[in-house]
Amino acid sequence: MTENLxxxxxTDLLAHYRDGSLSPVEVTEAVLARVxxxxxxxxxxxxxxxxAAREAARESEHRWLRNDPAGPLDGVPITIKENIATRGTPVPQGTAATELIPATEDAPAAARLRAAGAVIFSKTTMxxxxxxxxGVSTFHHLSRNPWDTTRTPGGSSAGAAAAAAAGYGPIHIGTDIGGSIRLPAGWCGVVGLKPTHGRVAVxxxxxxRAIGPLARTAADAALALTIMTGPDRRDPTSLPHISDTFTEPGPxxxxxxGLLLDAGLGLPVAPEVTAAVSAAAALLEKAGAIVEPIAPIITREMLDGLDRFWRVRSAYDINALPEERRAKVLPEILRWVSTATDLTAFDVFHGHNQMAAMATAVNAAFASYDFLISPVAPITAFPAELAYPTDDPLKPFEHIAFTVPYNMSTHxxxxxxxxxxxxxxxxxLQIAAPRFEDMATLRLATTIDSLQRDHRDWPTG
Structure with missing residues (x-):
């Protein structure tokens, strides 16, 4: 086998484990060497x-030799974003202001992946x-994009996207509340899924807020999603298990x-981004899809309202910290929340209501379409050292107008x-679908990938 393990x-690893041509120990060593x-x-x-990774890989190897795998991910190396708790590891949330207290138990998604036999060899940065x-953080070193290390991998699932593109194993788990899986996935050239809200217990x-996979292929993302789904007592919003499966896409x-090329607000869409998404839409149309341009989905009032609500929420959390810990928070975040006291109760309530307003707008947009496609972001990856693409803490969300509506609508x-x-x-390119049609988004992602002609080698050197 000439390809680096x-x-x-x-899906390939599991096939090799089944036929005995590869061992989880060999694969784990290859991943650790890449790291x-x-x-x-x-x-x-x-x-x-x-x-711990080597020990887990040896245990997995023994199970495969007995033809008794622990579950559908036995021996597959994965990473989990640091804000998804894993027992024994602190959850710093990307900031030096957090007390480093080891988590007492796995979060629901981590527990299911571990039970499925996955080799959880590391957490990833945020x-x-x-x-x-x-990837800007007062706790972690600055994360960088494997395609160009002067650029950001995106965030907040920064390390997960960089790890996926760099080949730190096949599956990486992130979180998303406004685009935090999809933005870094798009900027790092990998598949990322923000599932239907509640499908993966948080x-x-x-x-x-949602938890979802990042991977180089839609099939791997689907495999991870299938394992993580189902209710958990710790998340009252979690849904019953949904039994849909990933299949190869048909005609x-x-x-x-619906094709959305202009969000109607925020940063202008770069011409190269418009051209790439338009070309993909043309390929879909040539393959038989009915593709129609649609008008912007959300308004300036909606995005600004959400910004106000989130900055008050964050200000509340930060102001509750002891002074010595509050002083460690990233200056750009402190600048952002410093304006929270200027807002009235009416401003905050109106901002909270914009979540429902976005949901209503997205539902209306789906009235005539099976899917909505758009750019993931209006720009390509920006300089790694910048906290925001605008380089302005008071304009932090000018790049999420394509992604955040689906968080609020739960699609x-x-x-x-x-x-x-x-x-x-x-x-x-972003693909949105009606609620619960998670696998349909991944099938269409596979179709789009298959129609592309310019597939490039992964940045593994």
């Missing part, structure tokens, strides 16, 4: 534990409190697709690479 998909080679440049990982679409549920003739949304900028950076 770190680059094999989860040793690239991690000094990428800084994607937190709490890397090679000793920015300050998960409130940035970059240990600390909050409106819009898309007659599929109705599933996935990303897939659809092209490249002139300087070789990935351009992501």
């Amino acid at each position: 770190a680059d094999l998909t989860a 040793e080679s690239l991690e000094p440049k990428l800084c994607a990982l937190y709490a890397l534990d090679p000793t 920015p300050e409190y998960g409130m940035l679409s970059s 240990g600390n549920p909050y409106p819009g 898309i003739e007659g599929t109705r697709i 599933p949304a996935a990303t897939v690479n659809c092209g490249w900028s002139s300087d070789g950076l990935p351009i992501g």
